[in-house]
Amino acid sequence: MSKRNKLFSGFHHLAIAKRITLLYGGIFTLSLLFLSGFMILNISSMQQSTMRRELQDSMRTVQQHLDDGKILSDHILSKLLEDSYVEASVFSYTENKMYSSTRENLPLFILQPAGEMQRMPEPNQDEEELKPPYLREKELKETGFEINVKRENKSGNLEYILENEMEQQFMLHTVHYKTEHGIYRIQLFRMMADGGYMIWNFMSKLLIADIIGILGAFLIGQYISRRMLKPVAAIREAAERISIEDLSQRISTEGPDDEMKELTVTFNSMIDRLESSFQKQNQFISDASHELRTPISVIQGYANLINRWGKSDPAILQESIDSILTETDHMSALIRQLLFLAKSDQNRLSLQKVRMSLNEVAAELVREMEVLDVHSKITLAEEGQVEIFADYDLVKQLLWIHGENALKYSKDSGEVEIRVWKDKKFGYVSVKDNGVGIAAEDIPKIFDRFYRVDKSRNKEISGTGLGLAIAKWIVDSHDGEILVESKVGEGTVFTNKFRLFASEGKTETKLKQKKEE
Numbered sequence: 001m002s003k004r005n006k007l008f009s010g011f012h013h014l015a016i017a018k019r020i021t022l023l024y025g026g027i028f029t030l031s032l033l034f035l036s037g038f039m040i041l042n043i044s045s046m047q048q049s050t051m052r053r054e055l056q057d058s059m060r061t062v063q064q065h066l067d068d069g070k071i072l073s074d075h076i077l078s079k080l081l082e083d084s085y086v087e088a089s090v091f092s093y094t095e096n097k098m099y100s101s102t103r104e105n106l107p108l109f110i111l112q113p114a115g116e117m118q119r120m121p122e123p124n125q126d127e128e129e130l131k132p133p134y135l136r137e138k139e140l141k142e143t144g145f146e147i148n149v150k151r152e153n154k155s156g157n158l159e160y161i162l163e164n165e166m167e168q169q170f171m172l173h174t175v176h177y178k179t180e181h182g183i184y185r186i187q188l189f190r191m192m193a194d195g196g197y198m199i200w201n202f203m204s205k206l207l208i209a210d211i212i213g214i215l216g217a218f219l220i221g222q223y224i225s226r227r228m229l230k231p232v233a234a235i236r237e238a239a240e241r242i243s244i245e246d247l248s249q250r251i252s253t254e255g256p257d258d259e260m261k262e263l264t265v266t267f268n269s270m271i272d273r274l275e276s277s278f279q280k281q282n283q284f285i286s287d288a289s290h291e292l293r294t295p296i297s298v299i300q301g302y303a304n305l306i307n308r309w310g311k312s313d314p315a316i317l318q319e320s321i322d323s324i325l326t327e328t329d330h331m332s333a334l335i336r337q338l339l340f341l342a343k344s345d346q347n348r349l350s351l352q353k354v355r356m357s358l359n360e361v362a363a364e365l366v367r368e369m370e371v372l373d374v375h376s377k378i379t380l381a382e383e384g385q386v387e388i389f390a391d392y393d394l395v396k397q398l399l400w401i402h403g404e405n406a407l408k409y410s411k412d413s414g415e416v417e418i419r420v421w422k423d424k425k426f427g428y429v430s431v432k433d434n435g436v437g438i439a440a441e442d443i444p445k446i447f448d449r450f451y452r453v454d455k456s457r458n459k460e461i462s463g464t465g466l467g468l469a470i471a472k473w474i475v476d477s478h479d480g481e482i483l484v485e486s487k488v489g490e491g492t493v494f495t496n497k498f499r500l501f502a503s504e505g506k507t508e509t510k511l512k513q514k515k516e517e
Contacts, residue, residue, distance in 0.1 A: 016232075017225040024221030029214045036206050043202055047192070048171070052159070055173045055188050058086040059157060062186055066090075069181050077101040086190050093121075094182030107170065108143035109135065109162055110187055121176045121183065130176035132158045133185050161192070168192075231260040235267050247275035292334065295327035337466040341449065344473050351391045351477060355501050358386040358395075358429045362418045365399045369416065373407050376414050383421035386429070387501040390478050398474045399429065401467040402494045406433035409492070422500060430495040438486040446484070447472040 014022070039046075061080050066072070077088055078101040088101040089110045100106055121130045137147055140162070148169070149161035160172040169192040177184045231251070238249045250271065251264045302320035309316055343349045359382050366380045388395075399418075406416045410433045417432040438446060445451050450465035475482050475496055486492035 017222070017229050020225035020228070021218060021221040024224065025214065025218035028217035028221075032210050032213050032217075036210055039206065040203060048161075051171050051190055051192065054084055055086055055159075055171060055190060056153075056155070056157070058084055058088065058188050059155075059173055059175070059186065062088060062090065062188070063177055066177060066179050066181070066184060069179070072099050074099055074101065086188050088189075089187040091185040091187075092182055093184065107145075107189065109140055109145050109160075109170070109172065110189070121185070130178060130183065132156065133174050133176055133187075134158065135160060135172075135174075228260065231264050235264065238267075238271075242271065247271060247278060292331065295331040295334075298327045299324050334466070337470060340470060341466065341473070344470075344477075349477075351394065353389050353391055353478075355387060356390055356392045356395065358388060358420050358427055358498070361392065361396050361399060362420050362429055364396065365403055366418055368400075369403050369407065376407060376410060376416055378416045379418070381417060381419040383419075386420050386422045386427035388427050388478075388498040389501050390498060394474045394477070398471050398496060399431065401471045402431035402496075405467060405494075406431050406435065406492075409433065409435035425500060427498050427500050428495055429498075430493055432491065432493040434491040437488040437490050438484070438492055439488055440486075443484050443486065447482075 058081055062077070065076075065080055070076075072090060072092070077090060077099050081088055081101050086101075087106075089098060089106055090100075091098045121133070123130055132152065135147065140147065144165045145162045146164075147160055148163050149159070151159050153159060155175075157173045157175045160170075160174070162170045162172060164170075170189050171192055172187060172189040174185070174187040177186050234251045238251050241249045250268050253261055253264050253268070302323050306317060306320045311317070340349075362380060362382075366378050369376075369378050403416065403418075407414070410416060415434050417430075419428075419430045419432065421428050447468050449469045471494075472482060475498075478498055480499070481497040483495040483497065484492070485495070
């Protein structure tokens with residue numbers, strides 16, 4: 001593995017807080033170093049730009065004074081420039097006289113190129129402007145100066161950067177300027193600071209600022225990473241405290257509405273679902289154990305009875321055998337239903353959906369119920385042919401659950417009505433009885449596993465409490481719905497709602513078209 005790959009691998013194995021700190025500090029450091037390097041490379045240009053602006057401002061000040069026709073003298077010229085480091089020399093061609101803002105000797109590049117300068121400057125061809133006063137390189141070299149830079153700006157000023165034998169640099173702006181009162185040659189200059197010293201001084205200060213900035217960036221990055229990952233730490237601590245025995249731990253959702261809050265809400269929601277699932281699982285195990293314990297206890301009791309007295313008493317023997325067979329059938333049905341629900345929870349049940357008629361399965365249910373209970377009045381009401389797309393066996397099992405419950409909880413010689421109808425989109429099949437009914441507060445719970453309404457009152461009615469839970473799974477697996485209407489003492493209606501086959505076909509066609517597109 002190359003050093004680069006090892007470096008990246010080591011970085012990816014760091015804690016998130018350290019990675020955020022390094023990334024934040026590293027990006028800030030690179031940006032700061034880039035900016036510092038850019039400033040160092042451009043410091044000379046920045047210095048020249050500052051001096052150029054100062055010379056141009058001073059030039060405008062002197063020109064304005066000349067335009068106003070005011071008296072010009074060394075003192076007045078010095079006073080005009082007293083707020084700057086600029087020195088000026090103004091030669092009046094009309095008066096044939098030079099004025100200077102400095103009492104010291106002017107640099108040789110001011111006097112040397114033009115000499116006495118008694119001749120008027122000539123105008124440019126086809127222009128009213130005067131030719132600018134150019135410096136003569138040969139004469140400058142004799143005085144110890146060299147021209148490093150020569151340029152003409154938009155205002156007509158000539159700009160020179162001159163350097164002498166002592167490596168001192170000067171910036172000079174020079175121009176011929178014409179007013180109503182005469183023609184002048186204006187020369188403004190300023191000595192440039194020692195570039196090497198200035199750059200070194202600037203770099204040393206910039207280095208100190210960079211070090212402070214980089215350290216501050218890493219400290220701020222560490223603070224930000226800890227602050228940002230505080231909810232993650234809270235989630236980790238809560239996860240460590242959570243166990244199967246204690247799922248009550250939750251994380252506070254106070255704070256801004258950001259991604260971390262969404263993560264916290266999602267985590268709390270996950271724990272809510274886990275807690276609910278564990279509670280249902282524990283209740284399921286408890287109820288299943290209780291339901292299985294009862295038939296086992298009965299079987300064991302009758303086995304002991306046979307062992308003591310049943311061998312010689314045919315009546316006791318027959319009673320014991322009948323009870324054992326009854327409890328065995330009950331336990332077998334319970335186990336089958338438990339296995340069905342276990343497979344459905346694990347998504348191991350495959351649906352064999354076909355085009356089927358609700359009328360047909362309802363009629364078959366009526367025939368079988370009539371054979372099962374000859375005392376009850378069972379009727380079938382059909383309002384048109386209703387076809388759905390479903391698993392025939394599961395739909396029949398669903399209707400049998402409702403039909404069996406209707407027979408169990410109906411009054412003696414009760415009435416059960418099976419009704420089939422449809423609207424534009426859905427098909428319906430309902431099972432109505434005139435039994436004991438269900439209280440309004442119990443209706444939301446009847447689809448829970450092992451839940452039975454008023455167990456003490458219905459303890460003589462056989463059942464496992466799993467039928468409606470299975471019915472709900474069957475309807476949900478067909479994207480349907482179970483509607484319940486009931487009044488205590490009057491009866492109950494279970495209505496099963498399915499999408500019609502035509503609507504199902506259209507939906508599948510639309511989905512197919514979308515996939516093809």
